[in-house]
Amino acid sequence: MKPFAQQTYYELLEVPPTASDEDIRAAHQRLMELYSPDSVAVYALGDPEQVDALRERMTEAMEMLTDAQLRLEYDRSIGLPMERLAKAGSTPAAQDKADSAARVAEALATAAAALAKAAGAVDAERVEAESRLKAAASVNEEEAPQASATPGKSEERMRAEEPKRQEPSGKDASDAASEPVMVGGMAVVDAFRASFNQSLSFVYVPTGPLRGQGRANVASAVSAPVEEHRPAVEAVSPPNAGPGASASSEATAVPATAPVATETVTIAASPERAPEPAEEAATLTEDPAASPAASTTTVREEPPTAASAVAAPDAVTPPGEPGTATPPETVVASTSPAPSEPVSAPGGDTASASPVSGATAQGESDPNPTRAPTPAEAPPDASSTALARTTPATGASKTAVRPLTSRPIDSRSAANSRPGSGARGPIGPKLGDAQVLAQDSAIATAESALAQVAARVREARPRGVDIPADAEFNGELLRRVREARSLSIQQLADRTRISVRHLENVEADRYTALPPPVYLRGILMNLARELGLDPLRVSKSYLGLFSEKPPKSGR
Amino acid sequence: MRASVKPAPLSPPPGSAPASLAGASARPLSAVDNDVSSGPVGLTRKPRSRRIIAVGGGKGGIGKSMVSANLGVALAQAGHKVLLVDADLGGANLHTCLGVGPPESTLSDFLRRGKGNLEEVMVATGVPGLSLIAGAQDSLDAANLKYAQKQKLLRTLLAQTADYLILDLGAGTSFNTLDFFLLADHGLLVVLPEPTSVENAYRFVKAAFFRKLQQVESQYGIQDLVEGALSTREGGLRTLHDVVAQVRRKAPSDAERLERELASFRVRLVVNQARTDADEKVGGAMVAAWKKFFGIDMDDLGALRYDDEAWRAVRKRRPVLIERPDSPVSLGLQRIAARLLSLDGPSSESAIP
Numbered sequence: 001m002k003p004f005a006q007q008t009y010y011e012l013l014e015v016p017p018t019a020s021d022e023d024i025r026a027a028h029q030r031l032m033e034l035y036s037p038d039s040v041a042v043y044a045l046g047d048p049e050q051v052d053a054l055r056e057r058m059t060e061a062m063e064m065l066t067d068a069q070l071r072l073e074y075d076r077s078i079g080l081p082m083e084r085l086a087k088a089g090s091t092p093a094a095q096d097k098a099d100s101a102a103r104v105a106e107a108l109a110t111a112a113a114a115l116a117k118a119a120g121a122v123d124a125e126r127v128e129a130e131s132r133l134k135a136a137a138s139v140n141e142e143e144a145p146q147a148s149a150t151p152g153k154s155e156e157r158m159r160a161e162e163p164k165r166q167e168p169s170g171k172d173a174s175d176a177a178s179e180p181v182m183v184g185g186m187a188v189v190d191a192f193r194a195s196f197n198q199s200l201s202f203v204y205v206p207t208g209p210l211r212g213q214g215r216a217n218v219a220s221a222v223s224a225p226v227e228e229h230r231p232a233v234e235a236v237s238p239p240n241a242g243p244g245a246s247a248s249s250e251a252t253a254v255p256a257t258a259p260v261a262t263e264t265v266t267i268a269a270s271p272e273r274a275p276e277p278a279e280e281a282a283t284l285t286e287d288p289a290a291s292p293a294a295s296t297t298t299v300r301e302e303p304p305t306a307a308s309a310v311a312a313p314d315a316v317t318p319p320g321e322p323g324t325a326t327p328p329e330t331v332v333a334s335t336s337p338a339p340s341e342p343v344s345a346p347g348g349d350t351a352s353a354s355p356v357s358g359a360t361a362q363g364e365s366d367p368n369p370t371r372a373p374t375p376a377e378a379p380p381d382a383s384s385t386a387l388a389r390t391t392p393a394t395g396a397s398k399t400a401v402r403p404l405t406s407r408p409i410d411s412r413s414a415a416n417s418r419p420g421s422g423a424r425g426p427i428g429p430k431l432g433d434a435q436v437l438a439q440d441s442a443i444a445t446a447e448s449a450l451a452q453v454a455a456r457v458r459e460a461r462p463r464g465v466d467i468p469a470d471a472e473f474n475g476e477l478l479r480r481v482r483e484a485r486s487l488s489i490q491q492l493a494d495r496t497r498i499s500v501r502h503l504e505n506v507e508a509d510r511y512t513a514l515p516p517p518v519y520l521r522g523i524l525m526n527l528a529r530e531l532g533l534d535p536l537r538v539s540k541s542y543l544g545l546f547s548e549k550p551p552k553s554g555r
Numbered sequence: 556m557r558a559s560v561k562p563a564p565l566s567p568p569p570g571s572a573p574a575s576l577a578g579a580s581a582r583p584l585s586a587v588d589n590d591v592s593s594g595p596v597g598l599t600r601k602p603r604s605r606r607i608i609a610v611g612g613g614k615g616g617i618g619k620s621m622v623s624a625n626l627g628v629a630l631a632q633a634g635h636k637v638l639l640v641d642a643d644l645g646g647a648n649l650h651t652c653l654g655v656g657p658p659e660s661t662l663s664d665f666l667r668r669g670k671g672n673l674e675e676v677m678v679a680t681g682v683p684g685l686s687l688i689a690g691a692q693d694s695l696d697a698a699n700l701k702y703a704q705k706q707k708l709l710r711t712l713l714a715q716t717a718d719y720l721i722l723d724l725g726a727g728t729s730f731n732t733l734d735f736f737l738l739a740d741h742g743l744l745v746v747l748p749e750p751t752s753v754e755n756a757y758r759f760v761k762a763a764f765f766r767k768l769q770q771v772e773s774q775y776g777i778q779d780l781v782e783g784a785l786s787t788r789e790g791g792l793r794t795l796h797d798v799v800a801q802v803r804r805k806a807p808s809d810a811e812r813l814e815r816e817l818a819s820f821r822v823r824l825v826v827n828q829a830r831t832d833a834d835e836k837v838g839g840a841m842v843a844a845w846k847k848f849f850g851i852d853m854d855d856l857g858a859l860r861y862d863d864e865a866w867r868a869v870r871k872r873r874p875v876l877i878e879r880p881d882s883p884v885s886l887g888l889q890r891i892a893a894r895l896l897s898l899d900g901p902s903s904e905s906a907i908p
Contacts, residue, residue: 034844044750044757045757
């Protein structure tokens with residue numbers, strides 16, 4: 001017995017999760033007739049608004065489920081097995097788009113790879129026995145950057161890659177091709193959501209692949225910036241990171257992500273650059289001041305997953321939505337050197353950082369300032385390089401470029417703002433994987449980006465980190481997330497067009513003062529989107545509380 | 556035709572509800588409360604020996620008596636021993652539907668005149684295997700059954716040994732009516748495909764479920780909740796979820812039992828006077844909508860076509876099933892009877908100890 005407000009879309013439409021689009025449309029059609037206002041069968045069954053609400057939700061369900069991408073995401077959010085997803089991916093239509101998606105994925109991968117390497121380098125320094133072993137393997141790879149995929153990692157890569165290709169279901173892929181930037185942003189958001197659902201912690205592993213697509217676009221755009229940064233970054237990163245950064249362990253997730261990143265790297269041709277950066281990095285490391293240890297640390301863990309994903313999004317997002325998921329933030333950070341402006345602003349928002357933060361979390365509280373300098377140094381070269389690279393990867397280059405120019409400023413601001421210490425992430429264990437990839441050379445490039453990301457993460461962390469996978473999104477939590485993004489209610493109201501009164505009531509859990517579930521749902525979705533949370537999860541969770549707690553006023 | 560009827564889903568095992576009730580009332584607390592609470596709870600402790608079908612519907616004039624009478628005929632023709640009871644205390648006319656003249660003895664004789672046993676007031680109907688207990692019609696306050704009288708009647712009805720006991724209920728949602736309805740294994744809900752009837756039907760079912768809750772409330776400590784829900788003017792049943800959720804918060808095992816208990820009582824819809832194919836689908840639609848809104852299963856037993864033969868048969872004071880056995884409405888009635896039989900399993904006799 002479950003009121004329809006809590007039913008899944010499948011239950012609502014009374015179709016099995018395996019239903020085809022046609023089935024779903026037919027079911028929707030039938031239900032629309034059944035629940036039409038002049039249907040005799042539902043006369044006086046409930047309040048007319050209830051029936052209206054039901055119809056609305058059914059239509060929403062139909063729209064969600066007949067959109068391949070949204071359905072994937074939804075299935076994931078309700079914990080359906082992924083088989084269907086794979087199936088969907090394999091459909092002809094999906095395959096068509098696969099190519100473009102794959103391309104994007106590669107671009108992303110490259111970016112990720114760079115990050116991963118950087119991370120790996122850092123890790124290596126920090127060192128855990130295990131990680132070192134792996135690192136040794138990775139080292140070989142590093143030497144042959146192209147071969148980036150190490151044996152151990154191969155599995156991971158496989159996973160990552162496959163998903164990317166399968167998932168293409170989407171419009172994302174196609175869109176990406178045409179409009180890299182925008183798409184990237186969206187994709188990232190989606191990806192983020194998905195990951196968020198599964199678990200806030202870094203461990204995207206499952207989702208990771210999926211995101212790949214979305215991010216891919218972004219990544220391509222981003223990747224360029226990242227590489228550019230490298231030089232600057234290099235100086236800062238390795239040394240600092242090592243010591244300062246807590247060796248703390250990274251989340252298990254890290255390994256998985258890292259591999260992916262590495263893979264991409266190889267593809268991307270990043271290898272060439274990597275070596276150089278490494279050298280630079282070495283030199284840089286010497287600089288105590290620069291030593292944004294924190295940054296490095298963050299880099300390691302996050303780099304693989306967060307970095308790659310994030311980087312792309314940021315680049316993309318800046319133009320579009322500031323509020324998007326954490327990944328974007330992280331991205332921003334990494335990219336920040338280049339696109340920092342747009343990013344920086346949004347960056348603050350990125351609560352989503354939670355995943356990232358977890359990764360980065362390691363605890364270093366390095367002075368971001370160091371990073372800022374780096375970008376500045378890099379600017380000239382970077383901009384040019386960035387452009388060049390971007391183009392190849394995707395069309396996104398433009399956006400990426402723009403950011404670059406602004407970047408110095410932004411990046412600094414961002415860096416300054418986040419002196420925080422961030423070592424929270426439990427990253428240690430997986431560092432090993434990262435290490436594998438990590439070579440000094442690679443490190444340099446990625447580091448800068450990572451450092452920035454890390455900084456962001458630190459800031460964002462508190463919010464994100466606090467949200468466990470099974471958290472209930474009550475008003476209190478939503479308020480905390482909002483505050484973590486340093487948004488006032490008024491600002492939020494302006495952005496979401498939800499009235500201040502409603503927002504206040506939502507945050508205060510004043511259920512009786514809130515509109516009926518239909519409208520409340522819309523409000524929550526909107527709000528969650530703005531906060532970079534998963535809209536479905538938030539609305540489901542909140543409405544659950546809403547419906548189970550009898551109104552305080554009593555009836 | 557009967558053979559083609561597919562077995563209906565999920566008919567509750569006979570006696571399952573009583574068993575769970577008995578288990579519940581064995582608890583010390585509820586045992587005390589039981590004296591105060593309504594009768595059926597205590598009564599249902601005894602194992603039943605036959606199936607009770609209650610025919611209700613809330614609104615008047617929708618064919619409850621017609622359905623009861625003809626269902627009785629159909630079941631009797633199928634070889635079962637059937638007792639029809641006119642429980643429409645204020646407006647009894649089941650005897651007329653069956654062509655039995657004004658009966659010599661009625662239910663009120665049993666209730667008020669001290670006739671000790673129901674057999675004494677039974678009337679033959681002319682259909683083999685089908686007997687009738689006519690409704691009270693002499694006293695003007697016959698509709699207002701006293702509590703003790705109701706208890707006596709309920710108890711006696713439960714002790715009947717006929718294969719099928721069919722209760723023809725009156726209109727409205729008085730507690731008397733609801734208690735008879737809840738007593739049944741099959742609560743048949745007659746509904747016409749028109750808003751007035753549908754509205755009353757929903758109200759009737761909601762009332763029945765809350766009456767049911769009331770009967771068990773003391774076992775779950777949910778009196779306040781139920782009272783609150785009952786006093787709510789509209790959309791009351793929405794809170795059925797709340798009730799269960801509330802109970803769950805206190806004691807998950809109780810909630811499970813309560814849910815099972817609520818689910819064990821199934822309402823079965825009969826759409827009467829369907830004039831179009833769309834009308835025939837109203838039953839299924841109501842089942843789906845009910846489930847969607849309240850999470851409770853109903854069954855759609857099928858529709859009866861609007862048929863002038865039914866009206867002619869009433870004018871002749873004869874069951875249409877006997878008068879015109881191959882008319883559309885008769886075929887529909889046979890289908891429903893077959894459906895009920897299949898719900899009760901291949902051999903309902905075997906259920907009799």
